[in-house]
Amino acid sequence: MANSPYLGKExxxxxxxxxxxxxxxPLDVExxxxxxxxxxxxxxxxxxxxxGARVSLREIHxxxxxxxxxxxxxxxxxxxxxxxEHWASGDTxxxxxxxxxxxxxxxxxxxxxxxxxxxxxxxxxxxxxxxNTDRAKKDKSGFYITVNFYGEKLTLxxxxxxxxxxxxxxxxxxxxxxxxxxxxxxxxLIPIKGDYTLDAPVDLLNGVGGKTAESLHQMGIMSxxxxxxxxxxxxxxxxxxxxxxxxYKSAYGT
Numbered sequence: 001m002a003n004s005p006y007l008g009k010e011x012x013x014x015x016x017x018x019x020x021x022x023x024x025x026p027l028d029v030e031x032x033x034x035x036x037x038x039x040x041x042x043x044x045x046x047x048x049x050x051x052g053a054r055v056s057l058r059e060i061h062x063x064x065x066x067x068x069x070x071x072x073x074x075x076x077x078x079x080x081x082x083x084x085e086h087w088a089s090g091d092t093x094x095x096x097x098x099x100x101x102x103x104x105x106x107x108x109x110x111x112x113x114x115x116x117x118x119x120x121x122x123x124x125x126x127x128x129x130x131x132n133t134d135r136a137k138k139d140k141s142g143f144y145i146t147v148n149f150y151g152e153k154l155t156l157x158x159x160x161x162x163x164x165x166x167x168x169x170x171x172x173x174x175x176x177x178x179x180x181x182x183x184x185x186x187x188x189l190i191p192i193k194g195d196y197t198l199d200a201p202v203d204l205l206n207g208v209g210g211k212t213a214e215s216l217h218q219m220g221i222m223s224x225x226x227x228x229x230x231x232x233x234x235x236x237x238x239x240x241x242x243x244x245x246x247x248y249k250s251a252y253g254t
Contacts, residue, residue: 002105002142004163006188014187018160022190025106025143026086033157033192035082036147039075040154043067058152064114071147072097072110094138098145105142109162112147116203118156119185120146121177122167140164146189153223155200156252160189197252198225205244212241224248 005017022029046057057070076089076098090099096107113120122140141164148156166188167178202221203213221227227234227245234242 002139004141005161006163011183011187014183018188018190021143021161022159026100027108029159029190029192032145032159033194035075035078036145036157036192037154037196039071039078040147040149042074042078043070044152046070064112064149067114067149068112068147071112071149075110075145096138096142108143108145109138109140110145110147112149114149114151116150116201118148118204119179120148121179140167144189150201150204153199153201154196155204156197157192157194158189159192162188191252193252193254195254198228198249199223200248202227202241202245205241205248207240207244216241 005021006014009017044056044058047054048057048060049055057067062070073089079087079098080089086101088099088101090097090107095104097110098108100106100108111120111122115121140162142161144158144160144162146158146160147154162180162184166180166184168181169178200223201213202208202216202224205224205227208216216222216227219233221230221233224245227242228249231242
């Protein structure tokens with residue numbers, strides 16, 4: 001099991017710890033973002049079939065779980081191809097998705113979520129204690145790349161560390177997911193800022209509910225970028241939407 005750098009540390013120390021371990025990690029954040037974006041574009045250029053019957057992935061509207069799986073595999077393959085002596089695609093039940101050959105403790109798990117929002121979820125097993133660690137398929141503590149997307153839009157990439165104990169299973173016995181507390185998002189996962197975040201749907205903005213989103217769509221405003229480009233349209237009650245878009249860009253854009 002990976003040794004947690006947060007063990008015995010107060011929450012107000014977590015952010016500095018996260019920044020340090022990211023700086024010390026051999027993968028540069030900007031290079032990592034480039035690999036993520038390339039893999040994401042690769043997903044949507046994927047075609048299935050042969051010359052007689054071929055369809056692109058976007059034509060069949062795959063569920064988010066399928067999109068996430070393809071993305072994880074393409075990202076791992078891209079990294080392994082670029083640095084074959086250092087990185088490999090995790091190929092056993094106990095290896096992370098991005099396996100660091102020379103130092104497995106630097107390996108990275110990839111988590112992708114296709115729901116509207118900026119939260120990340122694991123299956124219920126992530127929030128359950130494993131009594132016999134030898135039977136655990138994979139150590140749930142360590143470095144993570146988390147990716148939020150909605151449809152074909154990549155909305156936010158984060159890099160950081162999640163401990164197995166950070167995952168909290170749904171209270172309902174029939175619940176199938178595990179989530180993370182706000183402290184993890186605030187102090188353990190660092191957003192990788194970039195222009196790509198502005199293509200996120202306008203529905204993500206604070207204060208934009210279903211009716212407001214529908215009105216904006218009718219105006220041709222689909223993304224956060226659209227809000228910022230059309231500031232003159234956002235007067236009166238809609239001025240709050242523009243303010244929210246500016247705040248979103250400050251938090252996640254460039």
